[in-house]
Amino acid sequence: MRHSDDPPPPWWESGTVYQIYPRSFQDGDGDGVGDLAGIERRLDHVAALGVDAIWLSPIFPSPMADFGYDVADYCGIEPMFGDLAAFDRLLAAAHARGLRLLLDFVPNHSSDQHPWFQASRSSRTDTKRDWYIWRDPAPDGGPPNNWISDFGGSAWEFDAATGQYYLHAFLRQQPDLNWRNPALKAAMLDVMRFWFDRGVDGFRIDVLWHIVKAEGLPDNPPNPYWRPGITERDRLIQQHSTDQPEAHAIAAEMRALADSYGERVLIGEIFLPNDRHARWYGTPERPQVHLPFNFQLIENAWNAASLRRVIGDYEASLPTHGWPNWVIGSHDAPRIAARVGEAQARAAAMLLLTLRGTPTLYQGDELGVGQVEIPPERVRDPQELRQPGIGIGRDRSRTPMPWDSSPFAGFSTVEPWLPLNPDWRTRNVAAQEADPRSMLTLYRRLLALRRAHPALAVGSFALLDAAPDVLAYERRHGDAVLRVALNLSAEPRPLPFDGAVLLSTLVGGGDGVLRADEGVVMR
Template sequence: MSLAEAPAAGAPADQEWWRGAVLYQIYPRSFADSNNDGVGDLAGITAHLDHVASLGVDGIWLSPFFKSPMKDFGYDVSDYCDVDPIFGSLADFDALIARARALGLKVVIDQVFSHTSDEHPWFIDSRASRKGAHADWYVWADAKPDGSPPSNWQSVFGGPAWTWDARRGQYYMHNFLSSQPQLNVRNPEVQDALLAAARFWLDRGVDGFRLDAINFAIHNPALTDNPPINDGKKRTRPFDFQDKIHNQSQPEIIGFLNRVRALTDSYEGRFTVAEVGGDYADREMREFTAGGDRLHSAYGFLYLYADHLSSDLVVKGPAMWPGDQGEGWPSWTFSNHDAPRAVSRWAQGRDEDAFSRMAMLLLMTLRGNVFVYQGEELGLPQAHVPFERLVDPEAIANWPETLGRDGARTPMPWTAGQPNAGFSTVEPWLPVDPRHIPKAVDAQEADAGSVLHVARRLIALRKRHPALRVGAMEPVETGGDLLIFKRLERYEEAERLLCVFNLGHDVINWSPPAGWRLVEAVNWSKADAGRLPPLAGLLFEAE
């Protein structure tokens, strides 16, 4: 419950819109189906942007909607400059941009620069001949003398990162599916073509890009084998048995990022954020954003794959970004389309709505930009998808050892009393989990205490307080279930906030020090004075 409201402190007039922003991720296949074919589309997104705007977020991030055979559901692009018919048309995209502008929402879209679909015309030409115009646009290599692949590199989705192609008489590389051949981003012509595609969308009005799997963009041309990792941990994918120092994370990636930044800087107010996964994500996130000529921000999987929430985990992320001169700016998310939803990973049998309220307050108090994944504002748990309905190639390959990605991609529930929770009148591409139906948007709109109403309040809280949006973060109490940190704003009156959370299962006896006024509380009331119930979250302002 909100016990007091503080006036917004001053901030520089030239503050970048994206710094400290809240962006709402939309997975187009699962957001809203306007033509009732069972798959979400751009027109469906446009029709529901009022809901997004009502949250108070600064903008949206759209997962891929480009032309694609959908072997990896849009992350296998066959035309960078067109909309796949399943999602609509370029006119539908333009209408989405116009509606977002009218609602004051920025629009950030994915760019997949490390690979394409094997149905992309570039690859079709590349595999046809070693001398064609696109011959060197992908990563090709001869077999070893015994016919085996050129290196021991493994793909994320299982098996070697190499597939033999009889037309060229060579292997081609793919870090993901064999239908996602690796672009040779070392080639300046490839970089030029990718930047031309980015310019196409900038000219259509997008406000920035999320660069998918960008640390995979350039490989070691020597094709050196990756060394093994021998730490005794259980693994479900061959990919994880290697120290991946040669098929990704090459220093030449920085030069390409310089070119991306130069392009976006030629348009006013644009924003770039890298997705950086892997064992060296901490280092690479900083490298990819250092100085003023690389990307603006980066995020990794620190929170996305963590199986439990702890105070040490929370402060680990911001501690990587102390605010040194020339340092980039972090972005954080607890859930997205690639990871099981946070409430299912972290609630551990506790009340899911209570956990969702606390997690939303925690996310809104972190230093950096934050992404809210569709349905997170409703407190949706990971959906159950039976094996026979799985479509995610990774989930199918590793079933039942991993939760997979399908459970985070099921349809958004809009109307509890309609078929498929109002997503579509026909059976959707993934099933609606029955547990999601009572959490539908219309049901939560009617309940003033719902997760949805609390989410709106907490997003507004972040926007009111510059200390939360752009201030420093200083840990006070960590190491156990009690998490306390300060957020410190540097401008004008130097706003100071104290953030307090009980991440555990038991009550903690705790009272605020003198000189702090309560501003916001979740899962706590005045009757709890002197104690913190499990999943309580409090925010104080210096008096």
């Protein structure tokens, strides 16, 4: 628990992260796809929000089989986005505005076009053969085990030239790297050094819990709860293909490297139950990632009872040295306004920015961008194309940022790579900047309140009793006490405490009542 006389927390503990999906933020060269110059052009919007850091989804050279998560060169920039000089300009411009910049590190797999894999598949005796995971066929000639790709189908691809299969947890164009090979591990840590030396402030580490597989690669057990209509991957329990003990030692090496550069941050993408999730903090003597990403506000039902349980259980699972974090949207998840409706999306914004821990915002959520239908002929997501009809498409969360009511929403001068939100002419940055009741105004006010009150940024947390449908909690820092109440229903509910309202998600109100869908922060 922090006290008012404690030393200042590290920036990532008191700060807020804003995720940018580079293809969809701002097109700077008129090809319908966002780029680094476009991001630089729109940095003032990010700074004006009041966030502390930007996380960029992958910008490295890539064939784009999975839109940048198939990396062909870990130390370059995809020409679609710019070049290293454009990156350096963006980094300098971000730092000049007081913004940190985080990159998306993809350590589990590369592109099959990466020179490392091209060498690895060239011969069984090549020096980089063991940089990837190759195995002989099963006795019947089929895959070496029963593992399923996260995108459906076998996780193994046969290579006729060398007579072996290689492992790919995702697309066949994304072969898994072998982190048990010391030379591969050293090369990947050198990648992190390359970007730290260039001045980046940290990494979001993609599918970190995948990076080591069990020795011997045994079959994964069947999932007794699987049923048709959910992802094929979940037909098995990923017992041997993810979350292996050796991966924690690698995370500790990554952390030691990051710490050697000062206040750098590592955010690990990890989907696990609380007890296993918490292990990724490591120990005080041998820490791992600073923030194992917590997706529970995305994955669970949106009602007071469920959220109270989720928040309480997560807080209880944290080690004493572990700092929490929260997220309600990302490039992989359905939009929060599409999930819970615009009225509750306002309450969700207050929840995200007043819970204990580091929040991550996703571009467009500050406008309340909701459901975007993607016509079949415009689907780009390989996950949706491989497993259609079960609602897992990610294009709906990656649509271009609407900036104004000019053609193509000010995002581009030509038709964007994905459709815009259908209400872009009125739901855009310019329109909401001029509206004191807008979602954008609410986000700015919440972030300003968070900066003004250490109780919200780094204070202690306690759940409070409240009426059904109301989630209430207290934030405390020294003598300062703030309380938050969120009405998660469409009917008025009694306010569970007295005090002065510092901020409401709605305009007006009071008299001891929470209006439908209202959230309040009170002193």
